[in-house]
Amino acid sequence: MEIRKAKKTDLNDIYVIEHDSIGLETKNTILSSYQNHNFCYFVCEDKKKIIGFILVSFASDEAEIISIAVDKDFRRNKIGQSLLDFATKFLLTKKIRTIFLEVSENNKSAISFYLKNGFVKSYERKNYYFENGRGTNALVLRKILG
Ligand SMILES: CC(C)(COP(=O)(O)OP(=O)(O)OC[C@H]1O[C@@H](n2cnc3c(N)ncnc32)[C@H](O)[C@@H]1OP(=O)(O)O)[C@@H](O)C(=O)NCCC(=O)NCCS
Structure with missing residues (x-):
């Protein structure tokens, strides 16, 4: 299993996992995030198959986890964990001090995953989804990164 920066040829596999797990993106929005210099996709590849991805954005000393999904x-199996780590x-090399993210209050598995990883609740956006x-x-x- 290898975690690495995504290549353009990975974008279709990212789309399939995103569509299956989250369903917010189109092939075009994925391509446009890939081409944005303030965004970065990382993928997990196992036996030549993409089985998970994470998308982060970063600017100044703040970053955001835009999405993460595992097949x-x-x-x-700690794939999400490895992607987040x-x-x-990578974000530490960009001198990022704080990572934010947004998650539906109904997404209990993702909330557990983030809390396990040291994220804390900052505030709520009412009726956001x-x-x-x-x-x-x-x-x-x-x-806050130490
Ligand atoms: C959230 C997600 C990426 C986690 O990936 P994963 O590879 O399954 O998670 P990991 O195996 O790395 O889990 C690490 C820890 O997070 C917590 N966790 C992960 N999934 C959990 C679940 N379904 N229920 C409770 N805790 C969970 C656990 O503490 C787990 O450690 P443990 O297995 O030793 O108990 C995955 O569930 C997913 O793809 N969800 C759908 C997409 C999504 O909702 N993304 C987030 C919103 S953008």
Whole structure:
């Protein structure tokens, strides 16, 4: 298993995992994030198959985890953990001090994952998402890098 910066040829696999796990992006938005110099995709490749990715953005001394997803068949194997660790090391090289992210209050597995990794609740955005026919709050989580 290898974690590395994404190549353009990985973008279709990223799209498939994103579509299956989150469903917010199109092939065009993924390409445009890939081409943005303040964004970076990292992927996890196992036996020539992409099984997870993370997308971070960074500017000044702050970064954001825009998305992270692991192929359903490979979850709870520390792939998400490895992707987050790898991205965090990269962000430290960019002199990032604080990482933010936004997550639906209904996404219990992702919230557990982030809390396990030292993120703390910063504030809530009321009715930020529209899920299952109603407004859902977003939690904004924050981690200060030591
Ligand atoms: C969130 C996500 C990326 C985690 O990836 P993963 O590879 O399955 O997670 P890991 O195996 O690295 O988990 C590390 C720790 O996080 C916590 N965790 C991860 N998934 C969890 C779950 N479903 N329930 C409770 N805790 C969980 C656990 O503490 C876990 O450690 P443990 O297995 O030793 O108990 C994955 O569940 C996913 O792709 N979810 C769908 C997409 C998504 O919601 N992304 C986040 C919003 S952008």
